[in-house]
Amino acid sequence: MIERHPEAVLVATIDPVAPPSPLVYPHFGNWEAFLASGVQAEVAVVATPNGLHVQHAEQALKAGMHVVVEKPMGLTTASVQKLIDLAKERQLQLFPVMQNRYSPPAQWIKSVVVQGLLGDIYLVQLNCYWNRDARYYLPRGWHGDKMLDGGTLYTQFSHFIDTLYWLLGGIKTVTGRVYDFNHQQLTDFEDSGLFTFELEKGGAGSLQFSTSVYDQNFESSITILGSRGTVKLGGQYMESVSYCHIANYSMPELSPTNPGNDYGAYKGSAANHQYVIQNVVDVLRNRALVTTTPEEALAVVNMIELLYRTGS
Secondary structure, eight states, X not given: OTTXXXXXXXXXXXXXXXXXXXXXXXXXXXXXXXXHHTOOXXXXXXXXXXXXXXXXXXXXXXXXXXXXXXXSSOSSHHHHHHHHXXXXXXXXXEEEOOGGGGSHHHHHHHHXXXXXXXXXXXXXXXXXEOBOOTTTSXXXXXXXXXXXXXXXXXXXXXXXXXXXXXXXXXXXXXXXXXXXXXXXXXXXXXXXXXXXXXETTXXXXXXXXXXXXXXXXXXXXXXEEETTEEEEEETTTTOEEEEEEETTOOOOOOOOOOOEEEOSSOXXXXXXXXXXXXXXXXXXXXXXXXXXXXXHHHHHHHHHXXXXXXXX
């Protein structure tokens, strides 16, 4: 995505595993080798295992770079807050990656909520039913490791927790529990969970999630019931509008949603990272504001922590 952008230049990659040659940019096996090389960069993109996001983003900030951080920004509220404080101290930008916000159905439902077209919000239901089995949790990989992965809500479903927060705000009065149905030999944590909660802005909701779905992803959906209408985003990745019935409203025709990222044996959320890179360029050229703020990313981590504290 960086290489394809007309105003961005990929100046180096840093990874213990070297990419296939030939390379048109230098590659470094670790951060220290990159710093010693003298290669200059405005922005560092942190796409390492979840448990290393804060450490690597902190290194980049201390080196004077703006930072793009893949989701989740970190695994604890405290560590993410320290990262935000450091960025403010250094007067540098943090760009959390929540690319699902750019999908046409997400943009549409956001506009519906912001305009108050649904009236008073009564109920919200968030369902996340995916498949993640031995094809995903490879031996000796970081997926499934408690310290590097964090858990199902961090790695698989933080995008959809973000959608809930982005649309309706924070949650409180959480009840529920997590389960480990068939991942005991694959992960250090749960594969499923059930929760109910109240919305801080009014209304109530529920969350059901699982990575124990047989063979392939089934559904990621959000249903919102209000005093003046009901809407639902559905499909495997919330990529379509499944239902819309709002008082005195006609559903507009939306642009097609980009397909989910295809990783072979499994698939993920929409391939919208080009919009993230565009936002980075626009912000640093003073043409736009950050699409997903660090404070919003912090709120999502806080919500996940709250859910896990309740469900454990």
